[in-house]
Amino acid sequence: MKLIVTGGYGFIGSNFILYWLKKHRKDEIINVDKLTYAADPDNLKDLSQNTKYTFINGDIADKEFVERTFKDADAIINFAAESHVDNSIKNSSLFISSNIVGVHNILETVRKTGIRFHQISTDEVYGSLPLNSKEKFNENSKYNPRNPYSATKAAADFLVRAYYNTYKLPITISNCSNNYGINQHPEKLIPKTILNAYLDESIPVYGNGKQIRDWIFVEDHCSAIESIIQKGVYGETYLIGENGEKRNIDVIRTILKTMKKPDSLIKFVEDRPGHDVRYSIDSRKIQKELKWKPKFSFEKGIKITIEHYLKNKERYLKKMS
Ligand SMILES: NC(=O)c1ccc[n+]([C@@H]2O[C@H](COP(=O)([O-])OP(=O)(O)OC[C@H]3O[C@@H](n4cnc5c(N)ncnc54)[C@H](O)[C@@H]3O)[C@@H](O)[C@H]2O)c1
Numbered sequence: 001m002k003l004i005v006t007g008g009y010g011f012i013g014s015n016f017i018l019y020w021l022k023k024h025r026k027d028e029i030i031n032v033d034k035l036t037y038a039a040d041p042d043n044l045k046d047l048s049q050n051t052k053y054t055f056i057n058g059d060i061a062d063k064e065f066v067e068r069t070f071k072d073a074d075a076i077i078n079f080a081a082e083s084h085v086d087n088s089i090k091n092s093s094l095f096i097s098s099n100i101v102g103v104h105n106i107l108e109t110v111r112k113t114g115i116r117f118h119q120i121s122t123d124e125v126y127g128s129l130p131l132n133s134k135e136k137f138n139e140n141s142k143y144n145p146r147n148p149y150s151a152t153k154a155a156a157d158f159l160v161r162a163y164y165n166t167y168k169l170p171i172t173i174s175n176c177s178n179n180y181g182i183n184q185h186p187e188k189l190i191p192k193t194i195l196n197a198y199l200d201e202s203i204p205v206y207g208n209g210k211q212i213r214d215w216i217f218v219e220d221h222c223s224a225i226e227s228i229i230q231k232g233v234y235g236e237t238y239l240i241g242e243n244g245e246k247r248n249i250d251v252i253r254t255i256l257k258t259m260k261k262p263d264s265l266i267k268f269v270e271d272r273p274g275h276d277v278r279y280s281i282d283s284r285k286i287q288k289e290l291k292w293k294p295k296f297s298f299e300k301g302i303k304i305t306i307e308h309y310l311k312n313k314e315r316y317l318k319k320m321s
Helices: 011-023 041-047 063-069 085-090 093-113 148-167 189-199 218-231 248-258 284-289 298-311 313-320
Strands: 002-006 028-033 053-057 075-078 116-122 171-176 203-206 212-214 237-240 245-247 266-269
Touching: 002 011, 011 028, 011 041, 011 218, 041 053, 063 093, 075 093, 075 218, 085 093, 085 148, 093 116, 093 148, 116 148, 116 218, 148 171, 171 218, 189 203, 189 248, 189 298, 189 313, 203 248, 212 248, 218 237, 218 284, 237 284, 245 248, 248 266, 248 298, 298 313
Parallel strands: 002 028, 002 075, 028 053, 075 116, 116 171, 171 237, 203 266
Antiparallel strands: 212 245
């Protein structure tokens, strides 16, 4: 297969490219990335000699670029997005352009070429669940995005669904819970906690830290996307998660304990406006219909993650200033 992967220098996109080329050695990947602040070419430095891998610098919000570039491929997998909620609260213009206009451009190209398309989305489109409930999001949950980032991802999902319904294109969507693992920008909770703990600097925690996220190790997300590319049914949505519900404060305490650092580094700061309190995923559909299973426990994944950031700390510390 020849895959076009957008946003391949970011966190999940880079993990996906490494995962795919390791398992499908004969396949080709073209990484299309705009090289925003969130991109890091070092994420894929191990592929510098790999003849099956090519990089193209470009913006999916540029219609002509997409029309020119997105052809002669077996599949397009769209990871490209502005992904940080805090940035979307300060200014959402880029989120509209990359997360909505960009997806529309890809859909238009898919309409003309008939190329298989998979859109990577988030569980944040479903809004927030009550803290003290057992309720989980599933494929039929109502959309209720509550910040500019999740609103742009929801808008893109609606476009993808509408293009399937209207034009019957070879399209799928996946909505995944919070990822952690190697290659994540240190603006995000887990890498930031590890690096601040290493520096013995305070670790900012929004509000009371009791917000719950459903953590999944990034490699499990990649294997789920692989299952959808290989066996997913066109027009379907798949929710991806691995029953990893944890309070933010407990994630931070686990990291501190593993790194033998004191809890006194934790500093509670003013809560994020409109902060969602709980996300939780029911992933029985992908497990049953596509026979996908996660492989990593949180304990195993977080150990690999901490080791990675400490080993490569110079690279990440540069991005924190
Ligand atoms: N990180 C998570 O926990 C999570 C969970 C569920 C879904 N997602 C989704 O997965 C995708 C990837 O997330 P991530 O955390 O890897 O993001 P990231 O911010 O680490 O990487 C995004 C990448 O996309 C590129 N990009 C941004 N705008 C672009 C544009 N207009 N054209 C081309 N490239 C562009 C950036 O340069 C960067 O390399 C996003 O769509 C996000 O919504 C993320």
